[in-house]
Amino acid sequence: MQFRFSDSLKNLRPSEIRELLKYASAKDFISFGGGMPNPLTFPMDDIREIMDDVLSQYGSLALQYGNTGGLNDLRTEIKNLVLETEKIKTSEQNIIVTSGSQQGLYELAKVLVNPGDAVITEEPTYVGAISAFDANKADMHSISIDNEGMRTDVAETEIKKLISEGRRPKFIYTIPTFQNPTGITMSLERRKHLIEISKQFDVPLVEDNPYGELRYSGGRIPMLSALDKDASVVYLGTFSKVMCPGLRMGYTIGPEEFVGKFNLLKQALDLSSSTFSQYVAWQYLKRGIIKKQIPKSIDLYRKKRDAMLKALDEYFPENSSWSKPDGGMFLWATVDSRINTTDMLKDAIQEGVAYVSGNAFSPARSQANSMRLNFTFSEENQIYRGIEKLGNLVQKKVGPLQSN
Numbered sequence: 001m002q003f004r005f006s007d008s009l010k011n012l013r014p015s016e017i018r019e020l021l022k023y024a025s026a027k028d029f030i031s032f033g034g035g036m037p038n039p040l041t042f043p044m045d046d047i048r049e050i051m052d053d054v055l056s057q058y059g060s061l062a063l064q065y066g067n068t069g070g071l072n073d074l075r076t077e078i079k080n081l082v083l084e085t086e087k088i089k090t091s092e093q094n095i096i097v098t099s100g101s102q103q104g105l106y107e108l109a110k111v112l113v114n115p116g117d118a119v120i121t122e123e124p125t126y127v128g129a130i131s132a133f134d135a136n137k138a139d140m141h142s143i144s145i146d147n148e149g150m151r152t153d154v155a156e157t158e159i160k161k162l163i164s165e166g167r168r169p170k171f172i173y174t175i176p177t178f179q180n181p182t183g184i185t186m187s188l189e190r191r192k193h194l195i196e197i198s199k200q201f202d203v204p205l206v207e208d209n210p211y212g213e214l215r216y217s218g219g220r221i222p223m224l225s226a227l228d229k230d231a232s233v234v235y236l237g238t239f240s241k242v243m244c245p246g247l248r249m250g251y252t253i254g255p256e257e258f259v260g261k262f263n264l265l266k267q268a269l270d271l272s273s274s275t276f277s278q279y280v281a282w283q284y285l286k287r288g289i290i291k292k293q294i295p296k297s298i299d300l301y302r303k304k305r306d307a308m309l310k311a312l313d314e315y316f317p318e319n320s321s322w323s324k325p326d327g328g329m330f331l332w333a334t335v336d337s338r339i340n341t342t343d344m345l346k347d348a349i350q351e352g353v354a355y356v357s358g359n360a361f362s363p364a365r366s367q368a369n370s371m372r373l374n375f376t377f378s379e380e381n382q383i384y385r386g387i388e389k390l391g392n393l394v395q396k397k398v399g400p401l402q403s404n
């Protein structure tokens, strides 16, 4: 018998990153591919102690089904956390706990998008958002970014054009701080402009902020949700990068009407996120362990970022360029325009080093000569060796082209 699959799967592409994760465990292999936090930052002892306490003090509740919206005590801690870290004022009924912010992205699209509806994204943007939006048959209009983040002037023109065609976009998706994949942070002026555009053209904003706490240099810039209380913003947060991804704990904050619909859909999806994980996350926040862990991660990652920047300076050919992020986990490197990083990846893997090619992050497929480099996972000596190998490979590819 043959399965007759739904049309919604047609747009989905296999993830280059997932494929690459297979190699990450091979001995001596250097992976700049995944977006994985460094396991050295995982608070193993604290989590072990919390799990024991949760089982002995709340076992009968923590192993039971829970509210779809999430554990109330955890939502209170999240409310306090976003107020303290990002100056975002919200309340428990505006928060819904999700199984990672990836679930938030999927649900967001499911709740708002009919097949073929326009949505605005950055170009390039997070590959998981592309999958979530593709799975819901959104028509992505991606807006280029420069050193100040999304080109909001270009976004404005695109939105006007879409509206004139009767296709008002359903939302504008942005990762304003330490963007994935580029590491770039959107300037305050652009953030303000984006809010103006959102209000003027009646298009809600969605801001995704997994990396905001991982700042190694520069000063904090307010999130869209904190800039204007009248703006219509959905905020996606996660504990994956500041605790551990394995518990799959994230959260979505939005206007009540939106959260209500989101909640209905979540009942159909998984009834609720893991109650046990929620109890662990609650205690992790309540005991203030997050405040101990973040500075440790920052110390570790800052050194790795600096090592990668130095290695790029040393080993990448002259006509390459790369971002210089103030935080997060990634650098975005662009090499000679005649190089296709998807093709080059096979050679890189042969050399024992991996990255994710630019087009994986590109709704417009326009990033063929760029690559995303993760600097948080590898050791410093691997970072030097890996970048040297990549630099040599780029040079080797460009050499024959130059003599033509």
Ligand SMILES: Cc1ncc(COP(=O)(O)O)c(C=O)c1O
Pocket: 035, 099, 100, 101, 102, 103, 126, 128, 175, 180, 208, 210, 237, 238, 239, 240, 245, 249, 250
């Ligand atoms: C921008 C962005 N959004 C969402 C996610 C999903 O994170 P999680 O589902 O682990 O919370 C990631 C993970 O890398 C990300 O980079």
